[in-house]
Amino acid sequence: MRILVVDDEESILVPLEFLLKKAGHEVALARTGKEALRLLEEGSFDLMVLDLMLPDLDGFAILEGLPQGKRPKVLVLTARGREADRAKALALGAEAFMAKPFGIGELLAQVERLLERA
Template sequence: MNQPRILVVDDEPQIQRFLSVALSAAGFRVQTAETGAQALRLAATGAPDLIVLDLGLPDRDGKDVLRDIRQFSTTPVIVLSARDREAEKIEALDLGADDYVEKPFGIGELTARLRAALRHAAHAAQPAQRIEIDGVAMDFDKRLVTRDGAPIKLTPKEYDLLAVLYRNAGRVVTHRQILAAVWGPAHGEDTQYLRVFIGQLRAKIERDPTAPTIVKTEPGVGYRAAEP
């Protein structure tokens, strides 16, 4: 069984040592980088399956490194950072990060997020034509949504909104990303408009819209569809 290759980019030696040991024990092959320049070189030449990226690097801001990585690679990137402001999270996700984990962190949660990101990348390589979450299935070929086999009637925008979330199941999708994908870049700031549509969508697909299990809110950042 192939071990996924993880590139850990962090300039703190103790974090590097801890993650190298913990992730190796969890079944990953680990490579490390201390600077943005090293990270870009290894991302381009080392063919990692996933990158864990700190934002506070000695030579460059991690967000700039992320922006450069996205110029040539779709490798999943999980930001691991002590920066906990919503604006930092939103900017990193908008730049193409697949997830954002705050320091201090639990290794169990981090490895679970690594596995989820790797599963999503594998699915993205061969886009699924049918995705089911908690009994609600989307058949992309038929453009059909059902719950336990019974059709659910969605408007075209509700369908497109759910499709964006399902295609990114397990990942946070920011307000801006959703609005741009469904309504166009000019609507990137219309978060209240999006909230209304999310409410309408939940009323149709969730067993209990007041306690959603399919479309979950990431406060101040966006939404996340549960893992299939």
Template sequence: MRILIVEDEEKMRTYLQRGLTEASYGVAVAGNGEDGLFMALEEDFDLLILDVMLPVIDGLEVLRRLRQRKSTPVLLLTARDSVPDKVEGLELGADDYLAKPFAYAELLARIRSLLRRSRDVGTTTLRIADLELDLVKRRVKRAGARVELTAQEFALLQLLAEREVEILTRAFITSQVWD
């Protein structure tokens, strides 16, 4: 599953990218609203983590424009923690709102929850013959035995399993698995 992080603060962006990569997610990053909006509209992501206070285009405007074309789940992750700020973000179409500072375990739980909700019921597991991919827990079993994979290996296997009847170009695979 691919996540786009749009965060202007470099330390926070790096922290999130490293943590989510270690949690076996494919991660792309953008440092301002304009780049983040472009990436969100041009590529397919399973989740967008969006800061509100961004340079060039603020996060709420990114959200407004994104909602005109896509329904990608959005988690607003911001220092703005007042009730009116939360209400505004949710009213504009955010799926969840988490104020900084936050507990990393809570962020992961919210991500898993959003990803579960964004998939149709019953599609959290992909099965092909004796291969089973748990898309929420990011686990693979073959003939009942657990298979350990890196984040990129899992992303590649998931992509191939989801599009098993399609012929995929090298450029497409690269864009989806390696950022």
């Protein structure tokens, strides 16, 4: 399965890339919202792991700008854990929401659960 990880923190990107590849997935990385939208336009992904706080666009703008017909499942992974943020992300189409810091086991279980539905 193809997964796009969108986060500006190397301390998140590098371990996630390693773990997801080890689990047998093809992984692409985006460090900005604009880079994520470009990658989504160029190819299709089964899942996107999305941070809400990015240097250029926030994750809500990315959710709103997802290309029609090529929309991946979305797991929001962010330090913004307020109920209002969760509600907004889910209303914009995210299938799951996890707050940082997170457990690796829980994250991988969420990824596999969402990919089963893809």
